[in-house]
Amino acid sequence: xxxxxxxxxxxxxxxxxxxxxxxxxxxxxxxxxxxxxxxxxxxxxxxxxxxxxxxxxxxxxxxxxxxxxxxxxxxxxxxxxxxxxxxxxxxxxxxxxxxxxxxxxxxxxxxxxxxxxxxxxxxxxxxxxxxxxxxxxxxxxxxxxxxxxxxxxxxxxxxxxxxxxxxxxxxxxxxxxxxxxxxxxxxxxxxxxxxxxxxxxxxxxxxxxxxxxxxxxxxxxxxxxxxxxxxxxxxxxxxxx
Numbered sequence: 001x002x003x004x005x006x007x008x009x010x011x012x013x014x015x016x017x018x019x020x021x022x023x024x025x026x027x028x029x030x031x032x033x034x035x036x037x038x039x040x041x042x043x044x045x046x047x048x049x050x051x052x053x054x055x056x057x058x059x060x061x062x063x064x065x066x067x068x069x070x071x072x073x074x075x076x077x078x079x080x081x082x083x084x085x086x087x088x089x090x091x092x093x094x095x096x097x098x099x100x101x102x103x104x105x106x107x108x109x110x111x112x113x114x115x116x117x118x119x120x121x122x123x124x125x126x127x128x129x130x131x132x133x134x135x136x137x138x139x140x141x142x143x144x145x146x147x148x149x150x151x152x153x154x155x156x157x158x159x160x161x162x163x164x165x166x167x168x169x170x171x172x173x174x175x176x177x178x179x180x181x182x183x184x185x186x187x188x189x190x191x192x193x194x195x196x197x198x199x200x201x202x203x204x205x206x207x208x209x210x211x212x213x214x215x216x217x218x219x220x221x222x223x224x225x226x227x228x229x230x231x232x233x234x235x236x237x238x239x240x241x
Contacts, residue, residue: 011061015046024049028060075241077128083111083241085136086143087190094128104131106139133184133241140164140187147198148180151221157205171197171232174204188239189232195221196228 013033024037024046037046050057075081079094091110096117103114113128141164152158160178167173167183174180180201186194199221207214218225 011057013050017041026050026053026057028057028064030064033057033061075129077125077132083132084188084239085111085139086187086194092128092132094124102127102131104128104135106135111135129241136187136241137164137184140182140184143187143191143194144182144198147195148202151195151199151202154221155199155202155206155217157202159202159205171236172201174201174208176208178205185239185241188241189235193228193232196225196232199225 011033012031013035016034016036017039018036019039021036021038024035024041026049027034027036035046035050037049075083077092077094079092081092082089083092084090085106088109090106093110093112095112095114097114098117099114100116102116105112111132113131115124115127119127141162144162144164148159148162158178159174159180161180163179163181164184165181167181170181170183171186172180172182182197182201186197189197196218199218203214203217203221206217215225222228
């Protein structure tokens with residue numbers, strides 16, 4: 001593996017020769033830079049191609065470095081920790097009691113979890129995480145329902161059903177039957193981002209595509225939707241409990 005220098009940053013890159021490759025191509029990912037070239041291409045040609053693409057590679061690498069910086073630390077689910085909820089920091093308060101059932105509730109600007117004082121450390125974490133996730137799911141349903149009621153009348157549409165899911169790659173979806181699905185993690189995002197996601201899916205009840213008409217309809221309700229879309233692309237991976 002060679003190293004590609006961008007300013008003071010050393011970026012690892014790998015050169016792959018492929019009999020199926022017709023041209024030299026460059027792929028930039030979190031792990032570095034991969035250059036794929038036909039078997040007959042010389043090292044000099046590859047180096048020249050990389051140099052021509054230096055500015056593009058630099059921009060891509062910088063974008064990934066920014067993403068790494070924004071990557072949130074892992075939640076420990078312990079007393080005194082801060083949790084994100086609708087874009088704000090909420091204090092997690094974990095209280096021990098003699099009951100056998102773990103309970104979680106949102107009280108003002110705090111998430112309060114009561115759990116049995118005799119639980120082992122790993123079990124405590126699992127219990128707190130499970131109860132908080134269920135609470136987030138419930139709050140996500142409440143938030144989405146409230147915004148659906150608000151925007152559906154403005155758009156003149158209605159939906160058949162609503163499901164709050166643990167989707168891996170989507171924030172929302174709309175079926176041809178008018179059923180809406182939303183990722184529960186959207187409740188971690190600021191309220192204006194929730195509005196954008198809700199409106200996005202409601203607009204699919206009018207346009208089952210991403211046509212010009214679709215985006216015009218979105219813009220009628222969310223004038224700055226491009227900023228919301230960009231925010232979600234940049235910050236979406238960090239929306240997790």
